[in-house]
Amino acid sequence: MMKRSFFGSATPAFRYAISPHKIEDIPMPEQVMLFVDQPKNRDRKYVIKIGDTIKTGQKLNVFDGEESTTVSTVTGTVTDIQTYRSDYGQTYASLTINTADDDMDDAVAALTQSPALENLIPYSHNFPGSPNLSVFEQSDSTIHTVVINGLDDDLLVSVNQWAAQYLTSNIKAGVGFLKDIPGVKRVILTAPERMLSVVNSCGAEISVIEETYPKVLPAFIMRDVLDTVLPEGDTPENQGVTFLKAEAVASIGQIISSKTLPLEKVLTVIKRDGSCQNVRVRLGTTLKTVFEKLNINSQSGDRVILGGPMRGAAVYSEDIPVLPTTDGVMVQSAEDIPGVSTDPCVNCGECVRVCPAEMPVNVLVRYLENGLYEDARELCDLLCCVECGLCSYVCPAKMPIFQYIKLGKYELSQIETAEEQDE
Ligand code: SF4
Ligand code: SF4
Structure with missing residues (x-):
């Protein structure tokens, strides 16, 4: 492994856009799509079938033999069940549902009436921002610090910035909940100076961060706010720290304070001309519906990117749903796509x-393009990334680094999992 300091100083500074206050509410569509983390295999029999009625908050066990942790965000009738294969081969059961007025499953009433940590843990990742409370699950949880990010993890996206500024009462309730978790000693909200007047009263310790990319990513917050440099390949959780998005904390707060399920997700839509618009949709609304409502007509050669310009990934269909983690979607016209090349590196540095x-x-990049992943880890510190x-942004050869x-x-990670199973 190479021995050297972890962070450099030559990183260019990209400033974040200021989140617009205005948000457009897109009504519940006639049809939604829900992804269930339950891939089909030959031995599994369908429990949910086409024609079945699903209630809002119902646990979606599509197949027998395994308990699902996905809950429905709508009420309606199942009209199709398919398999969806995402990047890197993960598969999901994809349910298409014709929606009706919300009819809450009994489990929802139980959850909202008694939103204790142990009751929230199995459900929380289904809600906007996908709060992961399972890190507190073990009785010997070592998480002592929760960091709430008041900025987003990509440029042009402003979902968490918006949540931190305009969902203040829910954030405050969520912060109160987090502070009461056994073992948690610090709850910190990171925000730029211009947001201080609105976030100051949320009950969390406030830490001012630079409003530049990539200073808001967890590794930088660990270093700049918590004075901790993550060892190569380590996670904040191993250091007793967990990160939550501002929208995720607002979701927890809504359940606590309003005793309702947070089912509407804020999403930044980055249009072809680079303008950004925040919309609020029911979880499960497809990108196609979002584009139709905003009069965005995709044309041949356009590219749709889930996420923002620095970290987003292209998707090849608009028939995919807005998920709890979907913060941004970007449409690029054919002439604006920078292109990806298989041309060799020109060694510009x-x-x-x-x-x-x-x-x-x-x-x-030479190890990676030849599939030499273990060499990339051992010789080039892949896990420090x-x-x-x-790197992709600046590469003149347009290599997909x-x-x-x-x-x-x-x-x-697949190699490590296979090795663990062999032991
Ligand atoms: S290798 Fe690329 S993606 Fe990773 S930290 Fe460096 S510049 Fe960022
Ligand atoms: S920026 Fe691209 S072309 Fe230049 S050295 Fe890096 S990989 Fe090679």
Whole structure:
């Protein structure tokens, strides 16, 4: 492994856009799509069938033999069940549902009447911002610090910035809940100086951060706010720290204070001309519906990217739903797509200069494009990468470096899982 400091100083500073106050509410569509983390295999029999009625908040056990943790965000009738294969081969059961007026499942009433930590843990990831409370699940949880990010993890996206500024009472209730979790000693909300007047009364410790990308990513907040440099390949949780998005904390707060389920997700839509609009949709609304409501007609050659310009990934269908983690969607017209090339690296060194983790990206990319993932980890510190996407952004050869990195990390995790199973 290479020995060197973790962060460089030559990172360019991209400023965040200021979140617009205005938000457009898109009404409940006639049809939604829900992804259930329950892939089909030959031995499984359908429990949910086409024609079945589903209630809002109902646990979606599509197949027998395994308990699902996905709950329905709508009431309606199942009209189709398919398999959806995402990046890197993960598969989901995809349910298409014709919607009706909400009819709440009994489990919802139980949850909203008694929103204790142990009751929220199995459900919380289904709600906007996907709050992961399972890190507090073990009785010996070592999480002592919760960091709430009041900015978003990509440029042009302003969902969490919006939530921190305009969902203040829910954020306050969520902060109160987090402070009461056994073992939690600090709840910190990070925000830029201009947001201080609105976030100051949320009950969390406020930490002012620079409003520049990639300074808002967890590895930088660990270093700049908590004075902790993450060892290579380590997670904040191993250091006793967990990160939650502002929208996720507002979701928890809504359940606590309003005793209702948070089912509407805020999404930043980045249009072809670069303008941004925040919309609020029912979870499960498809991108196609969002585009129709905003009069965005996709044309041949357009590219749809889930996420923002630095870290987003292209998707090849608009028939995919807005999920609890979907913060941004970007439409690029054919002439604006920078293109991805298989041309060889020209050894300009731009990726090395820009990398905030000071990685030898030009060498790393050679291992990755040849599928030598373990060499990439051992010789080029692949796991030090903070996934900012700056290397891809600056590469004049348009090499898909960021995609190579994500694939490399995924393949390594698969290798590790296989090795653990063999032991
Ligand atoms: S994405 Fe690229 S620039 Fe960013 S840390 Fe990883 S290797 Fe460095
Ligand atoms: S920026 Fe692209 S072309 Fe330049 S050294 Fe890095 S990978 Fe090679």
